[in-house]
Amino acid sequence: MNNHYEYIYDHFRANPLVESENMMKMRMFDQFSNLSKYLRERVSERNAVFGVDAKIQKQNKARVAYAEQLCKMYEFIGFFKASMRLGNTRVLLEEMSEEEREVFEVDATKIDWNKYFVDIHIPGLRKHVVNRTRLSV
Structure with a gap:
């Protein structure tokens, strides 16, 4: 792999x-839940560092959800x-x-x-x- x-x-x-x-x-992650937690934490950190507004935070949250959907498709392989x-x-x-x-x-x-x-x-x-x-x- x-x-x-x-x-x-x-x-x-x-x-x-x-x-x-x-x-x-x-x-690399050994469980999808660890990957999901990692993605969410990195986005939260980025939002805090750049001081983004609520609209951008919502967009970033949607991007994480989208990335998680893509990753979930490959959970059976990864x-x-x-x-x-x-x-x-x-x-x-x-x-x-x-x-x-x-x-x-x-x-x-x-x-x-x-x-x-x-x-x-x-x-x-x-x-x-x-x-x-x-x-x-």
């Missing part, structure tokens, strides 16, 4: 959803505690003919995860979830 995090970070650093001077690398056993898949691959292996590719080690996230997943997320909008801070 750490490689996936790096791919996603690199992509959004180069192509941010939020117009910003800098993009800090966020730390906070998944199970491990996968590949023994049965390896046996299946060994029993398949070359032709079957080409037609029914099931070897996940051949997936270029960086390419998948950068060229397929994130553009789909932008198009269908965030509708290509760029948010301003």
